[in-house]
Amino acid sequence: MIHILLVDDHNVIRKGVRYLLEATPDVKVIAVASDETETLSYLNSSAPIERALEAGISGYVFQTDIGEDLLDAIRSLYRGKRFLVVPLPKEFVQT
Numbered sequence: 001m002i003h004i005l006l007v008d009d010h011n012v013i014r015k016g017v018r019y020l021l022e023a024t025p026d027v028k029v030i031a032v033a034s035d036e037t038e039t040l041s042y043l044n045s046s047a048p049i050e051r052a053l054e055a056g057i058s059g060y061v062f063q064t065d066i067g068e069d070l071l072d073a074i075r076s077l078y079r080g081k082r083f084l085v086v087p088l089p090k091e092f093v094q095t
């Protein structure tokens with residue numbers, strides 16, 4: 001089971017992402033935070049998160065990429081890999 005601390009400052013985004021994650025059998029949202037204060041409060045009270053903090057930031061997904069990118073990112077991070085969604089400059093995109 002993959003445990004998730006979901007953080008976003010927009011309530012509607014938090015609710016939507018939580019709904020998506022809770023519909024995924026191998027993912028469990030263990031806490032939700034809306035800002036840095038709530039996030040740090042949870043992290044300071046939860047020992048299992050220490051390993052994630054020591055590893056640093058290993059993944060990032062834009063709010064516009066929720067859905068399959070988010071689930072791919074979560075599973076990649078769970079397997080110890082990095083996952084970064086980086087927009088390509090216009091010069092690299094063919095039309």
